[in-house]
Each structure stands twice: as C-alpha cells, then as structure tokens.
Amino acid sequence: MARAGLTAERVVRAGAELADEIGFEQVTPSELARKLGIKTASLYSHVRNAHDLKTRIALLALEELADQASAAIAGRAGRDALRAFAHTYRDYASQHPGRFAAARFRLDADTAAASAGVRHSRMMRAILRGYDLPKLQETHAVRLLGSVFNGYVELELAGSFSHSAPSSDESWTEVLDALDSLLRNWPAPP
Amino acid sequence: MARAGLTAERVVRAGAELADEIGFEQVTPSELARKLGIKTASLYSHVRNAHDLKTRIALLALEELADQASAAIAGRAGRDALRAFAHTYRDYASQHPGRFAAARFRLDADTAAASAGVRHSRMMRAILRGYDLPKLQETHAVRLLGSVFNGYVELELAGSFSHSAPSSDESWTEVLDALDSLLRNWPAPP
DNA sequence: TAAGTTACCTAAGAGTATTAGGCAAATGTA
C-alpha cells in the first residue's frame, strides 16, 4: 500500500482548504479523509478528534490572518493603517471564507491566549496610537474596531448586503471613513 | 401510550429552549427528542429534517428579537432610540444565547426575505431618521450599525471581552456614545 | 358509537466519530 505521507500539519492544511471549499462547519474527519484519499480512522494518528481538527484549523487561520495584517500595516499610520488592516481582513474573508469562519471558532481560554488572536488586538492598539485617544478609551475603541470588522465581514459573507444597492464595496469605504473620523473626534467621557 | 400532545410550534419552542441550554449548534433531532421524551423518529411528523428545525428556531428568534426591539424603541428617538435598540439586542443575547445564535443562522434568500429580519433593518432606518444623515449615507450607516451590534455581541458571547478590564458593560455604553456622536457628525462624502 | 385523523411507535438503512489492533513501508542502526 503506497502511503500518502501525511503529517499533522499537512492534514490541517488540507482541512483549511476543505473549509474554503465546503464551509468550515462541514469539515469533519470523514469528509477530510475522503479529500485526502485515506480511511477516516487513519486521521486519528494525526489529530485527536473532530474538535481538535477544527481547533487546529482555527489556529492556522488566525496565524495567517495576523501575518497578512501585520505585513499590511507595516510602515503605515493613522487612516492608512486603519484602511490597510481592514482591507486585509475583508480580503482574507472573501478569498478564504472557510478559514475566516474557522478564525471565529470558539477556542477555550488557554488555547485562545496562546493563539495569534492576541496579535490581532495588539495590532489594533498599534493603529490607535496614530490617533489621539484618551488612554482610558483605547480599549473601548479596540473593541469597537473588532466588532465592526468581524460584524461587517460576517454579514457580508452571509449575503446580507448583496441584495440591495449600494454595493458592499462602497459601504465598506464609507464605513472606514466614518470610523476614521470617529477616532479623530472621539467623544469626551462625561 | 400517553401522548405528549406536541405540535410543530411546541417542538420549535422546545428547540429554542434547548438552544439556550446547550447551544444552537448542538440542537439536533435526537437531542431534542430526548428533551421531549419521545423517539427521534417521531419528530419528523412535526419538522421536515434537522435543517428545517434549525431554520424554524431561527425564524422564531428573529421574530422575538424584532418584537422586543420594536417595543423598546417605541416613543423614543435619536440617542434614546439607539440605546434602547442596542440594549435590547445585547440583553436578548445574554438571556438567550442559543436563540441569538439561531437568529444568525444563514437562511436561504427566500426564507430570509420573508423573515422578521427585514423588520430589523427597517427599525434601524427608523432610528437613523432621528439623525440628519445625507440620504445616500443612510444605507452605509445601517450596515455599520448592524455590524457593530452583531459583532460586539458575538465577541462578547465568545468571551473576548471577559478577560481584561474595563468591563464589557462599560465598553458597551462608550461604544454607543461613540456611535451616537458619529451619527451626529457623519463625515461628508468627498 | 363508528370513521377519520394524527401523535407516537418500531424497524431498518446509511453515515459518522472513535477505539483497538495489525501490517507493511519508511527510517535508523549495526
């Protein structure tokens, strides 16, 4: 019997591809085994179980996304950085919808803390340094940015913006301009 | 054999409760049948299949949420309406996390168009009427609001805000103030 | 009370997740 020469890493990468093809929810050991041309049981030497598989795909996606975002904001500040970061997010989601869904997979606290997820919030904080926000408002602003990026992309992926004018592209740039303006005129706390 | 006296509607309501107990993803025919004390196969006289069950729970949740939001914004305008609407969203999600997840279940286009989802965007548009937005910017603003509300609540539910100060409650009010301020000073298009 | 409806059942087929144990291909060692 010829071997496929798989490793845990190759399995996870194939899982990520599969997620982009059929959706992250639909990625299961049996489906992935089919794609790889091996028996389902054979996967269990590379991955602990179905949940472990999904977790690893999520970690991969978080890492990839952080890498791309980090490259995008390098050397930029203020509005430019904000736009570059946001575009990276949206582009990644449209090119890799399954991976993006994976990045939103709910990890347990420890795994999340050790994931590339923390780089994401660090980058947002870095972007905010280009705006003159009161120190105490920074976390609020980070949470707002995270909410908008995740929320917008998810709604768009769900098709919520595709059945009415104006185009989602247009809204996206307007929304980013609005956010930029908001960050430059953040309301003073009471 | 004593009958449980179920109907499609009671089944769906039980499904919604189950979602709040164990999570929407985990709601399956077999699990629901267990909760109801009947055999799995018996569910199929009330519901077409697993997907149909989830769809109906989603529609129920959208309806409930729209009802509550509609009651909350009645008689209010501007900042008050914005806050009332937003709080309804967040409260519903924290009291009914499973139903809230259900409300985000991806419906096919026709079902979505016939769902209470359309009431949600109508309400957001109504709220925006309290602000003096350029007509063309209204849709962009609706999309921004939807993104923030969905995004924030989802991140919060995922625990993203629970492991660092300040509290999510605090961020939520700051974020809403920021949104209010943004809507009152929406940047002029180029 | 007889007829019709229907809420629930049992039975069965196909598929999935997971574990246990086996063999043969790749790899390291003498």
Add this chain to the structure above:
DNA sequence: TACATTTGCCTAATACTCTTAGGTAACTTA
C-alpha cells in the same frame, strides 16, 4: 547490507446520528 524500530495507513467493531416506511392506539368529529 541486514535488522530493529517507528509509524502511516489499514480493517474491524461499537455506539451513536439522521432519515424513511409502515403500524397502532389515542384523540376528534359526525
């Protein structure tokens, strides 16, 4: 080169899950 070890993949088996088909007994209505 020959041997031992590791390991990548297999078959087999268990215990689910979803779904369909057909039956029966409990309610409803005339």
